[in-house]
Amino acid sequence: MNAYSVDHSHDDHHDHGPPPGLMRWITTTNHKDIGTLYLWFSLIMFFIGGFMALIIRSELFQPGLQIVDPHFFNQMTTMHALVMIFGVVMPAFVGLANWMLPMMVGAPDMALPRMNNWSFWILPFGFSMMLSTLFMEGGGPASGWTIYPPLVLQTGDALPYLIFSIHILGVSSIMGAINIVATIMNMRAPGMTYMKMPLFVWTWFITAYLLIAVMPVLAGAVTMLLTDKFFGTSFFNAAGGGDPVMFQHIFWFFGHPEVYILILPAFGIVSEIIPTFSRKKLFGYTSMVYATGSIAFLSFIVWAHHMFTVGMPLVGELFFMFTTMLIAVPTGVKVFNWISTMWRGAMTFETPMLFAIGFVIMFTIGGFSGLMLAMTPIDFQYHDTYFVVAHFHYVLVPGAIFAIVAAVYYWLPKWTGNMYDEKLGKAHFWLSTIFVNILFFPMHFVGLAGMPRRIPDYAVQFTDFNQIATIGAFGFGFAQILLLIVVIKCIRGGEKATNQVWDGAHGLEWSIASPAPYHTFSPQPVVK
């Protein structure tokens, strides 16, 4: 794509640096600063959520209770999920969007910079509130991240704090999403038509609509919990004429699109990286865009596949089985397109490419187990077992997390101006890939053998696979320290990066200097 032309001659008029000190970060409205804040926040939460996972895996290392009380164990499974979903994956994607979207569409900044500042800065407060519940009377929420009533109504003092923090996180996400939509619709450089936008922009565009559509639904559901608990309503209380299953319908109407919110930007990232390192254009750009749109549409009509065992009418079960299976088609198209992009390219395997290929393979494994789970009659056997745990960890860890890590390696030279340490990056990839499979693959087996999820203790026949998984968990956890080291090392120095960084890279973000100046693209470039 040599059709871009950028006029650099005006850049220096605007290249004043940021104000010094802490106030730079608190008052910043610069998309790059806010992107950095989001990414650091996400990394810190990743280690907090990972620490919780290690508590869970330590308790599950052998049968019997050795370390924590079951009530605390349930708090850990609940918090681990909330932190990883709302504190790691979502902020990381928003951080990447902040950094890259303006640079990819040739905009000087995000469309709504002050709101951008606010949508980040309410996050730390939301999470402080959520994490503080662990130290309250009765402990933190212990009903799983799905917060199903009536169980969640047994939560102690933590309940209103949990609900308020979910509201805050929702507000933050909605503001971030509005900002992204406004930026993409209004701030594209002249000539950058919709069908010329890089795929990362496209996937985020669609994701932002999903966020705007479903975060209010979650807010509504948790508000109903709040009024049921404190204001005498009976939305979910059968004794008062309500229905506990209605919560699950509302929750998963949010929850399933949420699943795609966690994966569509990852698709975009991989669709940027694979062409670069294959030195070949993305195969089937148009069908990639339509596939993303189809997946987003289908995500609204499959929600009840999370609840096949609640006792739906037969017709309902059939409908949700068929629509769920359909998702395999556009997802398959994406995988085939990625492989066709690699096909007859001239590939090199730098760290971002390794993580992207790891993503395609292991996300597909998660897709296979997803297809199996879609089949209602056999889902009755899989539902709420470790098979499900294996499935969604495959799509979220070597899926979403690997894509985020790939993106960090891919764009880090652009952000810092320095190349990262390739040796350490590769070591990080191989250790992560080996341990993530040792961690999650055995979970398929214990799940099929009959181990339910969310239990702190198990029958002795599940011991061996659980021990392997725990070993994998510690290996994977400690391997992530390498990521921190690579990032810090890269910020502090290293081989200078060129503007293009990767010799197969195309797109506006590679046409500007490395590191990217504090202000870019004012005036805007013209895309031919």
Add this chain to the structure above:
Amino acid sequence: MNTLHNTKLGLIGLLAFVMSNSTWADWELNLTQGVTDISREVYDMHMFVLWICVWIGVVVFGAMTYSMIKHRKSKGVEPAKFSHSTLAEVIWTVIPFGILVTMAVPAAQTLVRMEDTSDSDVTVKITGHQWKWEYEYLDSGVRIISSLDPDSRQAAALKSGIDPKSVDNYLLEVDNPLVLPVDKKIRFVLTASDVLHAWWVPAFAIKKDAIPGFINDMWTQIDEEGIYRGQCAELCGRDHGFMPIVVHATSEAEYQDWIQAQLASAEAEAQSADREWAMDELMERGEGVYGTYCVACHQMNGQGIPGVFPGLVGTDLVMNDVEGHINVILNGVEGTSMQAFSTTLNDADIAAVVTYERNAWGNDTGDVVQPTTIKDMRVQ
């Protein structure tokens, strides 16, 4: 690539370690085939879909691997220029769709059979409680409560020091198993008293949620006599992992004998509630009831868990207010995991456990509560 080679060696080493350290018999890898027509159908479908996934995986990952080996820059290849092919894209949309249809049709047929609960021979009502199962045979009126057996419960206490491997069927054994006849269509109706639970026995391939205020149903027909085990499959609070399910499938004759024996013992139990009980008798029975129903929250020493479950030692309710004490046990405390025991426990059980709580752990109030008192309070 050297790292790749090392990885392979590492994986082979791990596999060798795994195989040498354990007999494969312990390593259950796959779904059970089960003991019903439905469970075998489900197993076959599981294997069918699994093999489809494996073959797609072989093709997809095979193509990727080939490409990664052949199409690398270090081999001096020039990248091709193509970037779309309508024909290819149509093919890989249509073929997966066709495969999905071949999977969906038999799945729908099996599902229709699974949901047909008509013409059953025996109906059992299952009620989920935190954290035990109640079974009621609607045809004969027999009612049993099934909770984790005491050996497992002791070993499962935090830092118990008891090796779970020394306990038979650790966490998968109950005090009163569900007894069902083989070769009969058994219909289950499910509900719950407090929070959501889910009743699951893998050998029957059935799982359904028990929902407070609502009734679900499902069915099974067991082919072989034997003992089948399962667990609660919906997070239901602290002891979610400690409410197993055990089914004894017996011949029709044995099943009928068991029903008669249950009816007789229920009758005897009902009569005993009217007589005067001695303190020792109540304390002994009360300890048993406490150990089954109360210990999970209020703990062996009656201290509860601060901030989560209240203690019972020296509190006003337990030391003074007898009526309030009985009332809490009969009717529960709304919005907490303290459930109403009025339907789960009989008069003698409640009298015994109240007496026990008022005299154990140094409470020593000397109060003796008679089953007749409970009976009177129920009438009010």
